[in-house]
Amino acid sequence: MKRKLVSLVLCGIMTVSLAACGGGSMAPAAAPSEAPAAExxxxxxxxxxxxxxxxxxxxxxxxxxxxxxxxxxxxxxxxxxxxxxxxxxxxxxxxxxxxxxxxxxxxxxxxxxxxxxxxxxxxxxxxxxxxxxxxxxxxxxxxxxxxxxxxxxxxxxxxxxxxxxxxxxxxxxxxTTTDYYMIYNKKLFEAAGATVPTTYAELLDTCDKLAKSGVTPIYEPMADGWHLLMMWTGNGQVHEKNNPGVIDKLNRNETTFAAEPEMKQAIEQLKELYDKGYFGDNALSDEFADAEGYMASGEFAICMLKPGAIKTIVASDQNTEGYTEDDFGIFLLPICDNQYLNIHxxxxxxxxxxxxxxxxxxxxxxxxxxxxxxxxxxxxxxxxxxxxxxxVGQTPEYSKTTLDFLGSYDDQHSGMVLQDVVLYFNEQWMDINADLAALFIGDMTSDDVLKGIDDRRTQLAEAAGDPNWK
Amino acid sequence: MLTDEGKIFIVEGYIMQKAKVYPWYFVIISLLVYTVFSVVPGIMGICYSFTDWSAYSPDLHFVGFKNFIEVFSGDNDYLRFITNTLIFTVITTILKTGLGLLFAVALSRNIKWKNFHRGILYLPSILPILVTGLVFTSILNPKTGFLNNFLKAVGLGFFANKWLVDPKLAFGSVMAVDIWRGTGYIMTLLIAGILAIPNIYYEAASIDGANAWQRFKYITLPMLRQTLAVTIVLNVIYGLKIFDMVYALTNGGPGHRTEVLYTSVYKMMSKGLYAEGTTISSVLFIFMVIIGFFMVKILTKDEVVE
CATH class of the missing domain: 3.40.190.10 (Periplasmic binding protein-like II)
Known part of the structure; x- marks a missing residue:
């Protein structure tokens, strides 16, 4: 009996040892006496x-x-x-x-x-x-x-x-000369009587009209675990414009995501879009690789994509409707009524x-x-x-749609995306996406999601020895 | 016939057996290798869980039970990961053992194409877990997957589901795929156990009028106890360490619904938060020892001790 117990303990130790070895060559470097070696x-x-x-x-x-x-x-x-x-x-x-x-x-x-x-x-x-x-x-x-x-x-x-x-x-x-914006199908908009939204209330109205016309409003590929968050952070510059200095405060650890009501509003608006079914039935298993095909099929009216994707949509095998590049337009997703162009x-x-x-x-x-x-x-x-x-002397291929869209925003009406200006945020990109999925299925609240972001920021900042977190 | 002489013979035989046991120092080299490459790193792993070891800083500080408090504080998802791991272990162990036993009993009899059936059931076990996971990701896709399309084609469209992304079904789907994969292996072990039971017991029981259920209950099951003990221990250890099946099928999603301990260890390690990773791993180790201790004790309570 004792022998069996000892074997069991040794098996367990082996399991732990595998995890411990996961750090590989970092292990010795982490020892204080060998710190200079790491440097x-x-x-x-x-x-x-x-x-x-x-x-x-x-x-x-x-x-x-x-x-x-x-x-x-x-x-x-x-x-x-x-x-x-x-x-x-x-x-x-x-x-x-x-x-x-x-x-x-x-x-x-x-x-x-x-x-x-x-x-x-x-x-x-x-x-x-x-x-x-x-x-x-x-x-x-x-x-x-x-x-x-x-x-x-x-x-x-x-x-x-x-x-x-x-x-x-x-x-x-x-x-990176352009970012992800909302690419929409003009014909589907026209058929539904929908207009390009500039506020969140208008976005709900647009999605409602599209849904009633038998079209799924937004293709949101959540299965890849990276796309959804852009729908918030791509509009994140609105937080700085509405609340000047908030980014610096976040980076100096003088405020948190959970303490900023507009952050909560942003993710709750995303949840509302999901709950109303505007992302369709299969958003959790939809993949980014299929986005252009589904946009070409006319099944979905809007998707957050790079402007260059319009060419791919038109060229797609699934473009049985005969769409041309002129049938697609670009707008900004008005989460928190954002109308500032995202630069990334x-x-x-x-x-x-x-x-x-x-x-x-x-x-x-x-x-x-x-x-x-x-x-x-x-x-x-x-x-x-x-x-x-x-x-290197190359000739860019910006479409007229792209140039017109970008040209309609001056410096005063543009700003950097959240992950490019907030410290310890991009590092947890996949975690936040998973948390948002958990929010959508009811496993987390918006407060939990924001607290999770703050906790991981603290964890990362402390691990990095950031003086603002001491 | 037992005589005094016979007893002496048995005692002598026992002494002879004892004399054949190899001396303890024969294991020194293997014990040394095992200690250096397994025990020492294992203990180091446990020690690291009391530090702030990470990829972000070359400095290492003792932090006491801080990491363990974080795991059990309930402020994060770790408790859910522990619960998921335990649920996975219990359910897959029960179903794999139950189904494995059922198939083993059925395929120990002289039925037509016995070996073909055995082969078919064993086949999933030899497939790499990641391959199985990736294949089933495709089969279970709600929109384009084979399963839903098949159900719709045969008029059972109402059974079509979002197998891997519906929060209510996802964990069940993962367990179902794992049970599908693992049952054949357990069946094979149990068939070997059943075939080792001397036929004479069944013949005697039949002569005494025992029916199939009685023969199973009073002969097969008691005599399979040791084999069952082995399969259950194997299943429990496998269940507690589950990683690749979950990783390939759902990667812990939707949200964190199917996250288990080892997927979270992997994510911690890949983020460079080594101390947190080793802490969860150490917690798993403690679980394995506690559960293993009681299991071995219960399953071998009637075993004859030398």
Missing amino acids: EAAPAAEEKADEAADTAETPAADSAAGSTITVMASQDWVEDSEQELGKKFEEETGIHVDYQIVPADQYQDLLLTRLNSGEGPDIWGAQSGFALKTTYNVEENAVDLSNEPWMSSYSTFSAEQTGVDGKNYGLTYYD PTGPSRFIYSGSPNIEAAKQYLSFLLEKDNVQYLIDNAADVENIPVD
Whole structure:
């Protein structure tokens, strides 16, 4: 009996040990006596990278031929056109590019697990912005790209978002020149007698009319676990406009999300839209990848998408109604009556893993992507990409609808999205989305959701040693 | 025939058996390897749960029971994750064992295509859990999934449901897929146990007029006790550690409705909040020891101790 108990205890210990080993190489670094070693790790990685850079354009670059680099990214971050460019890159250099595309709801956990266990892919994708330092520990996990030749053509605005302490670690390879706005079907609006809403009350009225006409008002793909929150944060600039200084107060820990009534109003309005059935019956299992198809089918009237998606909707196989680009328009989602244009310079970016044995080949790949012809190829062939934040002489493909829409908002009527200005927010993106889903199904209240955001901000700030949280 | 001489023989035999037991120092190397690679990291893991170990700071501070208080404070979802894990363990263990026993009894008899049936039932067990999860994500999709489309096609559309996203059904769906996958394995173990029961008992019982139920109740079940003990312990340990099936099917959703302890450990670890992750893991360890202790005690209460 005792022997059995001892075996059981040992089995249990083994289980705990597996979890303990999950931190991988971080374990020794966390010990106080070895703290300096951890601090030295980043420069060491940089030295390695610099050494590799010194040998660029030399036989070292040629020796990369025949090797394989892995590019790990979330679903929808790698366009088909990029994969075509990857083939061209292989033809030119002999370096094979292995794209590892991970479902969006699993991506961040998987990436961080790999980075934290010292087994990162050669090139990894992540959202740029504050979280690079706190969540991704970019100074240790990525190679300094400040001296890459393409830096002179890279948007300064984007470089600020992929950089930390004056060094640039990434390349935003995504159309961040526009953000997600509400794309709507003009024909369905017309048939329902609905108008473009500018206040929340008008939005309810519009959705009501659309629903009564037999159309599902809004396609909201919640299954991916990242899209829904944009419907709040994309309109988050309204909080600063209505309550000047609130963002600074949040970042100085002088207020909380739970203490701001307008935050609660925003998420309760989203819940109201869900409860009224305006997101349809299957929002919890709807996927972002299907958004353009469903918009093309005429089954849904509105979806939060990039303006470039209009081209994809029109080109979709499901466009049996013969829609043209002129049949679609753009408006701002008036959560909390927001009418300020959302600006979002951060976006999916590429980083080279500091522990990669293929740093030089990975740098070659990024440089290749930014050659003028290749940038143009991406813009011309990726339907929802109108431009990317580099200037290599390419010709952007903004539609007239996009230009008219963006042109109707001046600087006074635009602002940054919430996740780009509030600290310790973007890091919990997937958690907040899960909490919002829990709110919708009645497992949480709006107060619980806001308290959850505050608690996680505290947890992250304390872990980062932020003096404002001491 | 028992004689004094015979008894001496048995005693001698016993002594001979005892003499064949290998000396304790034979296990030193394996014990050492096990200690270094399993026990020590395990104890370290428990120790880390008393610190603020994270990816955000190289400093490590002792925080006492702070992490454990957080887990049991009720301010967050941890208690729900613990409850979900326990519910999953209890329900899947009962149903897998029950169904496994039912199939094992049925397929121990001489029925037509016996091995074919056994193979079909065992097949799901050899599929990787993640593959099973991904396949069922597609099958159970409310709009495009095979199950709902099939139900609609045969006129049973009213049974069509949002299997993985309806808060009332999601956890049940996850458990159903896991039971579908695991029953065949339990059945196989129990078939082996049933076939090891000497046929002579059944023949004797039949001669005495025992019916099928009586033969099952008074012969099969008592003689299967050891095998059942093994399968139940395996199921309970598997249930407490469940991760991949939930991860692949719902990733804890909708909301946090199907979140279990190990999916939350994974999320904590991936966020770099290592101390919180190891704390939940340590809590699970305590559960496993407590539950395991009582289970082994109950299931082996009639076992002869040397």
